[in-house]
Amino acid sequence: xxxxxxxxxxxxxxAVKNQSPFVNILDSKLNRSILxxxxxxxxxxxxxxxxxxxxxxxxxxxxxxxxxxxxxHLQRVSRPGCRVYSTVDKLPQVLQxxxxxxxxxxxGVLSSREARQQRVGGEVLFVLW
Numbered sequence: 357x358x359x360x361x362x363x364x365x366x367x368x369x370x371a372v373k374n375q376s377p378f379v380n381i382l383d384s385k386l387n388r389s390i391l392x393x394x395x396x397x398x399x400x401x402x403x404x405x406x407x408x409x410x411x412x413x414x415x416x417x418x419x420x421x422x423x424x425x426x427x428x429h430l431q432r433v434s435r436p437g438c439r440v441y442s443t444v445d446k447l448p449q450v451l452q453x454x455x456x457x458x459x460x461x462x463x464g465v466l467s468s469r470e471a472r473q474q475r476v477g478g479e480v481l482f483v484l485w
Contacts, residue, residue, distance in 0.1 A: 359435065359436050360387060361387070362432050364381050364387050367379050367381055372425040372427050375425070376417065377416065378415060378417060379417060380413070380414055381403075381413045383412055388413065389464060390481065393465050393466060393467050396467065397456050397467050399418060399426055399484060400416065400417055400426075400427075401416040401417070403415045430482060430484045433481065433482055434480050434481055440479065440480050444471060444477045447472060450484075450485055456468050457481075457483050458481045458484070459471045459477070460478050461474075461476040461477065461479075465481075
């Protein structure tokens with residue numbers, strides 16, 4: 357697979373569309389870091405490596421009390437063929453602060469809010485709200 361991040365985004369998007377309580381994602385260090393950032397921002401409940409299936413992470417998706425999904429939109433920004441980098445001052449403001457960007461920085465994978473607090477820029481992986 358050429359792009360593991362796009363595969364993860366597509367799997368989450370499809371699981372949310374089907375209102376699945378969880379989704380299985382291929383395990384990689386980058387995917388775990390992205391899921392940590394999503395959990396810190398409150399878009400997923402948790403993620404854990406499955407013991408019975410090596411190389412797979414089970415992500416528990418978060419839904420609102422009325423049954424609506426917390427993750428409403430996921431869009432890839434930086435792709436392997438066209439990388440998108442941003443300084444801290446030019447990080448995209450998603451829905452005037454209601455959404456976040458996931459950014460790969462030299463301090464790890466952070467949300468745009470965390471990147472602004474730590475004053476670091478980096479590669480804008482995707483946006484979500």
